Amino acid sequence: MAKGFICEICNNSKDILFPFQFDKVVRCNHCHSCYHNNCYNKRNKNCPKCERIESRKLKSMAASEQTNVDIPE
Numbered sequence: 001m002a003k004g005f006i007c008e009i010c011n012n013s014k015d016i017l018f019p020f021q022f023d024k025v026v027r028c029n030h031c032h033s034c035y036h037n038n039c040y041n042k043r044n045k046n047c048p049k050c051e052r053i054e055s056r057k058l059k060s061m062a063a064s065e066q067t068n069v070d071i072p073e
């Protein structure tokens with residue numbers, strides 16, 4: 001059984017996506033999530049999952065920067 005995906009952009013749980021539906025499904029190269037072609041294009045081909053991962057990375061980078069700050073006294 002192939003594993004189905006729900007498009008995270010429109011969250012249509014009734015429309016299960018399969019990676020082999022090349023005519024309507026795109027797969028993110030980075031996180032391998034599947035989205036509707038239309039939805040993905042509407043988001044200017046930005047993967048919402050990768051955006052989340054990216055913003056989390058930035059946040060944790062900022063946090064570690066803060067803890068590593070040397071305060072000259």
Ligand SMILES: [Zn+2]
Pocket residue numbers: 007008009010011012035036039
């Ligand atoms: Zn969609």
Ligand SMILES: [Zn+2]
Pocket residue numbers: 028029030031032033047048049050
């Ligand atoms: Zn992605």
